[in-house]
Amino acid sequence: MSDLEALSLKLEARGYRVTPPRRAVIAAVLQQSNHFTVEELLQRCRGAGRATVFRTVRLLSEMGVICRVLMEDGSLHYRVSQRGHHHHLVCTACGHVQDLDDCSVAGVVRELSRASGYEIEGHWLEFYGRCQSCRSPVAVGGGR
């Protein structure tokens, strides 16, 4: 069973109809290997309207199929998400995003909760840097 079919079943199980525009958006989302913006999806789903693409993205986001990635400039991108709670490591040079499996601040949250008296319900954590292939190995000509 393809990812598209699996997702369609998941939508139907939740009582949503799987219409041609929704299929088009989901297919476009699944084609994206890295992060994307809604504008990029709109380019790929010429058939579907703006509102529909935004609605479907919100739906997929609520279902946990895609997650939001906060870029270093403050803009929000989206990304297919296999797991539940996780964080991202964003390469500021090539834009590649890597998922971080385990939540590295779980201990910090416990400690902070005790120290501050807050009941901590959530957090947002993104790392920015240069991936292995973008790190210039002693500047072999050019660089950025």
Next chain:
Amino acid sequence: MSDLEALSLKLEARGYRVTPPRRAVIAAVLQQSNHFTVEELLQRCRGAGRATVFRTVRLLSEMGVICRVLMEDGSLHYRVSQRGHHHHLVCTACGHVQDLDDCSVAGVVRELSRASGYEIEGHWLEFYGRCQSCRSPVAVGGGR
């Protein structure tokens, strides 16, 4: 010396003029005890134009006088910042923001850098929860 005067001197030292609209924006910023939006500043500085308020906010942000706070809904607010790199603890009930002095993920960054091969240059971390006075005395525990 008041904060306003200190900031004015800081601006002049950087070669910026301290004009009446800028003074008005800075005064409005310093009046805010918690986080604020540019729209709120605009309400308070009726004299200064929209563009000027945005320009001054960007200027103060570049100077490190104010910092951005990412709210749970994805919107960006601003906040007077006394220190350099720090994180925020946002109460989702009353909206109060608390600064976290020491960067609690410094160790995580080092570990992650080694494990992933990334040269980590920055990160964004915000915590969300309910502050001591907003926690209902019954509901202890839970979490996301």
Next chain:
DNA sequence: GAGAAACGTGATACTTAGTCTCACTGAGAC
């Protein structure tokens, strides 16, 4: 002090990312 250059300004148009509204469509229930 005059004139020029630089800086800062408000008004306003524009951009981006997203939401809202509304008339319409098509599938399913009866």
Next chain:
DNA sequence: GTCTCAGTGAGACTAAGTATCACGTTTCTC
């Protein structure tokens, strides 16, 4: 067949921020 209702596209609208432009004010130079 018709009623209902989720889903649709078009397009208006919103929020947050940027760009442009003509103009005013300061500062610099002579």
